[in-house]
Amino acid sequence: MSQFFEMGGYAAFVWPSYAVTLAAIVLNIVWARRSLARSREEARRRLATRGEGP
């Protein structure tokens, strides 16, 4: 098990690499969902100020 964490001595390079990539993945998910929510909110506000007219 410790062999797994040690990564044959390369742990200091392997794990940060995986961390950065995982961060990119998570960031993309969060960012995308937040941007969609923001667009929905803006659309709602646009409709409200215009009284739901075109």
Add this chain to the structure above:
Amino acid sequence: MSRYGSPVAGVVVPAAPTPAQATVWAGSHQAPILDAARLALARDLQLAFRKRGQLVQPLAFFAMVTMLFPLAISPELTRLREIAPGVLWAGALLASLLALEFLFRDDAYDGTLEQYALSGQSLTWLIFAKTAAHWLLTGLPLALMAPLAGLSLGVSVAAVPGIVASVAVGSVALSLIGSIGAALTLGIKRSGALLSLLTLPLSLPVLIFGARATQLAITGGPLLAPLELLAALAVLGVTLAPLAAAAAVRISLE
């Protein structure tokens, strides 16, 4: 009053017209495109010479930048000679970027650019003419100044023709590539950093081949190959860049 009016309808009006004074559209008569382009070129040159102070700025900037390196790195001429190609090209690139902001700015403000776009003449050709004027006003002087900077960096006199040739050809490509970025960022406030961010990646091939040609000029090697590649890039730029810049100008003016 200037002889050089708005070139777009073959009608002579005062140079640098406000939109109110702008060209009358003689719907039937349009000047042939080469005449229009020639007039656009001449107009730009004339206008630039009225503001001679502004012309000198990129050159002064270039001189200052090249001066930084001996002061920051080492005054030893042997070392400076080694880095001279890089210093010359970095300086030329930065000076070009500085000058690019002025390529479309004045014409966009006073409405002339819109006139060009609406004129029915080929906007591509007119922009090519403006870019040519820009090169004559900045790139060519830079090419003539570069050997002086080179000499101050310990370069031998024999290298001068090669340096002039490489910077002259390379700056043609730089002006063309830069015109695209300048057109895209038209009217954006404080666009200098963005313009650099857009233009630099696209100019890297020019930098690489140009610095190589200059280095060979300095060491006395055969610089024909990179010079030809530079010329190829310039030709590619001439054919494609004005098209992209014209498209970008139309988009920016919408």
Add this chain to the structure above:
Amino acid sequence: MTWTWFHRLGSPPYVYALAARLTPWFAWPAALLIIGGLWGGLVLAPPDYQQGDGFRIIYVHAPSAWMSLMVYTTMAVAAAVGLIWRIKVAHAVAASCAPIGASFTFAALVTGALWGQPMWGTYWEWDPRLTSELILLFLYLGYMGLRAGLEDTQRADRASAVLAVVGVVNVPIIHYSVTWWNSLHQAPSVMRLAKPTMAASMLVPLLMMLLGFTLFFAAVLLVRLRGEVLSRERSASWIREIVNA
């Protein structure tokens, strides 16, 4: 008749609904493939005879690099379509791509640096691949910067589309010139990605990761696309239903 589906793709409400429906079909397989690839790459695959366990970085570096290029190509194609045929949805696709591509380009550079240090003794090398990848990051940032600097969405769409197309034309030129430059300034220790034919136990997780990341890109793109499509729409009718849902 067979082109109806194509024309429907130009319709924002249709695309919005379709994107919402399709997202899980990409997201879940992506998750499975990535988790499976991680398991295969970190646990099942044997250590490399040369690089030991350090080679396992490839399972995050290669997919990231692949993403950086694939996303840029997608972005450029979508931008060109939007520019030529004036299709708003295409511009929305291009806009959605950029942040995804930029983040994975960054990841590719960082993982590449972390791989380079133990294997070739340096975090950074000005070799063609790394340098081109760095320039690609700047192209993404320039694209996003231009969009951010232009307030009018239509102008932002079209201007950034011109930039994307010009950039894509330039990418092979940049790569070629950097290769040429690098061959002149060859460092004594040539950096080479020594890849003899990979054992299946090593290759399969890599392929799973590559495919998984691609599907992940599609899923994230679809989520972003919905937001981008919404922000470009003025007409109220279909938006009202979406927003009040």
